[in-house]
Amino acid sequence: MATDALFKYIEEQQAERPWDRVLDAGTGDHSLRWVQSLDTTGWTAVTVDATRTQEMLPKWEPLMRSSDQIVLGSWTDPNFLKGEQFDVVLVDYLIGAIDAFAPYFQNQIFARLRPHVKDTLYMIGLEPFPDRPTEPAHQLIVELAKTINACRLLAGERAYREFPASWAEYQLQQSGYVVEKTRHFGTIFRTRYLNSQVQGCFRTIDRLKEPEVARAMRGRVERIRDQLVPFANARQGIRLGSDYVITARLASGTNAQPEASS
Ligand SMILES: C[S@@+](CC[C@H](N)C(=O)[O-])C[C@H]1O[C@@H](n2cnc3c(N)ncnc32)[C@H](O)[C@@H]1O
Numbered sequence: 001m002a003t004d005a006l007f008k009y010i011e012e013q014q015a016e017r018p019w020d021r022v023l024d025a026g027t028g029d030h031s032l033r034w035v036q037s038l039d040t041t042g043w044t045a046v047t048v049d050a051t052r053t054q055e056m057l058p059k060w061e062p063l064m065r066s067s068d069q070i071v072l073g074s075w076t077d078p079n080f081l082k083g084e085q086f087d088v089v090l091v092d093y094l095i096g097a098i099d100a101f102a103p104y105f106q107n108q109i110f111a112r113l114r115p116h117v118k119d120t121l122y123m124i125g126l127e128p129f130p131d132r133p134t135e136p137a138h139q140l141i142v143e144l145a146k147t148i149n150a151c152r153l154l155a156g157e158r159a160y161r162e163f164p165a166s167w168a169e170y171q172l173q174q175s176g177y178v179v180e181k182t183r184h185f186g187t188i189f190r191t192r193y194l195n196s197q198v199q200g201c202f203r204t205i206d207r208l209k210e211p212e213v214a215r216a217m218r219g220r221v222e223r224i225r226d227q228l229v230p231f232a233n234a235r236q237g238i239r240l241g242s243d244y245v246i247t248a249r250l251a252s253g254t255n256a257q258p259e260a261s262s
Contacts, residue, residue, distance in 0.1 A: 006185060006245050007034045010122050013181070013247050014088070023086035023116060026094025027070065029056065035090065036060075042067025044086065048074045048101045075112050076102045086116055091123040095168065099161040100152070106163065110175035114250070121177065123246040126187070128162045130241070137231040137238045141189055144224045148201045151217050155207040165244040177248040184244045188237040191229070198225050 019040045024031050027045035035043050042065065047053055053072045060070060073080040091113070098106050105112075113121065129142045149159035169179045201221050208214040231238050 004034075006124055006243060009183060009185075009245055010090075010247075011038075013122070013245075014120070017119070018087065020087035021067075021085070021118075023084075023089045025075070025089055025091050025113060026097060027056070028052065028092075029059070031090060031092040032056070032060065032070075036063060036068075044068070044081070044084070045070045046075075046081070047072060074102055075109060076105055081116060084116055085118045087118045087120070089113055089117045089121045091121060093124055093126065095123070095125055096160050096162040100158045103158060106161075107171055110172050110177065114176055117177075117250055119249065121172075121248045123168055123172070123248065124243060125165060125168055125246070126162045126243050127164050127184070127241045133240070137228070138240045140224055140228045140231070141238060141240055144194075144197060144201075144221070144228065147217070147220055147224060148197060148204070151201055151204040151208070151221075154213060154217070155204050157204070157207075165246060168244075168246055172246065172248045176251050178251050180247045180249055182244055182246045184242040186239055187241050187243050188239050189232060190237040191232045194225060194228055194232045 019038045022035050022038065022040045022043045024035050024043060024045040027047050032043075032045050035045070045056075045060075045068075047056070047070070050072060053070060056070055064070075071081070091109075095106055095109065098109060110121075129145055130138075131142075133139050133142055152159050165182050165184065169182060172179050198221060202218065205214050205218050205221070208217065228238075
């Protein structure tokens with residue numbers, strides 16, 4: 001499933017309600033391209049990754065209005081974006097990345113975002129891959145994902161960790177949201193996914209300190225890539241698992257402004 005279909009689905013959920021101010025709580029070029037296409041009065045795009053900011057700013061600055069901003073900061077900082085509220089908050093593949101940047105914070109993230117939500121939060125996630133798939137193409141995709149994480153660990157970095165929709169729904173409910181709807185979209189992996197995963201992994205391998213380990217890991221990634229290419233190039237791609245979109249609203253009165261006393 002192309003992620004654009006997920007964004008299209010979110011647009012359908014939003015229907016006639018205005019976007020006004022939008023927060024992209026874990027940004028990247030893909031989610032920001034979509035946010036930028038919406039009829040907003042302003043957007044804020046957050047990342048904790050300084051390299052990502054350096055890469056994104058030169059591309060995005062010429063397109064930004066004074067009400068748009070790309071901000072470097074972490075949701076673990078209680079003062080980060082303090083007092084700012086957004087009509088729509090997008091949580092696009094943020095949860096899977098938290099373990100890499102702010103370990104053990106996953107079960108606090110929705111409560112941390114709550115004061116910033118005026119109306120609706122849309123969460124996009126990826127169901128974790130099965131541990132032991134049976135189809136050859138599925139086995140290769142899972143092997144690639146495990147190898148990417150192994151390279152990150154060898155480079156002294158933390159691995160990504162995806163969570164199922166059932167976990168996210170529970171966390172949202174515990175954090176003062178009402179889960180309105182969850183929809184799964186079957187994931188189709190194609191060459192573009194394969195190339196981006198492999199290129200990202202090569203960059204991680206370049207950071208490995210021991211040349212013989214780097215050589216072995218590179219060889220392993222190349223072998224998996226070569227075996228995956230015919231499956232990824234096939235017209236039907238590789239269908240494995242699903243992405244999901246959760247539509248959540250604040251439980252009534254959660255972020256109500258205190259009434260002025262007379
Ligand atoms: C996998 S990317 C999300 C994909 C992105 N929406 C896109 O379109 O490419 C994860 C994002 O979440 C950010 N992130 C992870 N942990 C964070 C934290 N604790 N505080 C703020 N941002 C965080 C990362 O810096 C990155 O920008």
